[in-house]
Amino acid sequence: MKIVLDDVEKWYNRGESKGVHALSGINLTVNTGEALCIEGPSGSGKSTLLSILGCLITPTSGVALIDGKPLSRLPDRFLTLHRRQTIGFIFQRFNLIPELSVLANVVLPLLPLGLAPSECEKRAEVLLEKLSIAHRKQFLAAKLSGGEMQRTAIARALINDPPILLADEPTAHLDTKLSLDFMAVMLELKTSGKTIIITSHDPLVSGHQLVDRCLRIRDGMLENTT
Numbered sequence: 001m002k003i004v005l006d007d008v009e010k011w012y013n014r015g016e017s018k019g020v021h022a023l024s025g026i027n028l029t030v031n032t033g034e035a036l037c038i039e040g041p042s043g044s045g046k047s048t049l050l051s052i053l054g055c056l057i058t059p060t061s062g063v064a065l066i067d068g069k070p071l072s073r074l075p076d077r078f079l080t081l082h083r084r085q086t087i088g089f090i091f092q093r094f095n096l097i098p099e100l101s102v103l104a105n106v107v108l109p110l111l112p113l114g115l116a117p118s119e120c121e122k123r124a125e126v127l128l129e130k131l132s133i134a135h136r137k138q139f140l141a142a143k144l145s146g147g148e149m150q151r152t153a154i155a156r157a158l159i160n161d162p163p164i165l166l167a168d169e170p171t172a173h174l175d176t177k178l179s180l181d182f183m184a185v186m187l188e189l190k191t192s193g194k195t196i197i198i199t200s201h202d203p204l205v206s207g208h209q210l211v212d213r214c215l216r217i218r219d220g221m222l223e224n225t226t
Helices: 046-053 076-086 102-113 117-130 146-158 176-191
Strands: 003-012 020-030 035-039 061-066 087-090 164-168 195-199 213-218 221-225
Touching: 003 046, 020 046, 020 221, 035 046, 046 164, 046 195, 076 087, 087 146, 102 117, 102 146, 117 146, 146 176, 164 176, 176 195
Parallel strands: 035 195, 035 213, 087 164, 164 195
Antiparallel strands: 003 020, 003 061, 213 221
16 A cells, blocks of 8 residues: 655644644655665654554644545544554554463454454464464463564554554564564565555664665654665
């Protein structure tokens, strides 16, 4: 799916003394099947940009389009449905529920769909096997290593087979080997046609063969592209 941002601005608490101009004049096109890396220091606007791309927040002004649909103008309930069907998120700190098993964490996005529990588990087990974490499916998330948490988070992001994957600083808490393992999984997913957007300040990510293009963001503005 193609993503287009047209002159997007984002303010937090606009008009107040502590208002923050998080994004300014963002024009960006991400083509179907492209892998994009967004680099920048902390506080530069990376996470805000990713949140708009992922339909978690809407722009203050400008237009965000996915597959030609102006998502910022959709009612919240339609936006939620679109996000659930279209976008998979991989968070920096994984956001797993520690008291739940690996399997239970992975099936969570399927619960609103009303599928039979057996169908949910079947889908999850296929992904866990593919990601070499099936042997841990009954372990609590709290008992997993960093790499196992990462693979569980990837499985959860993929459970609805979304065409778009967004990853926020995915290697920030991983060592070099686990980071390379993560990028290898992303490369395989890209070959299946998924659009991938990663925010990172890790040279291992930006220099990896997965990445088609790098953008740099500073003070809420895109500086250059490569």
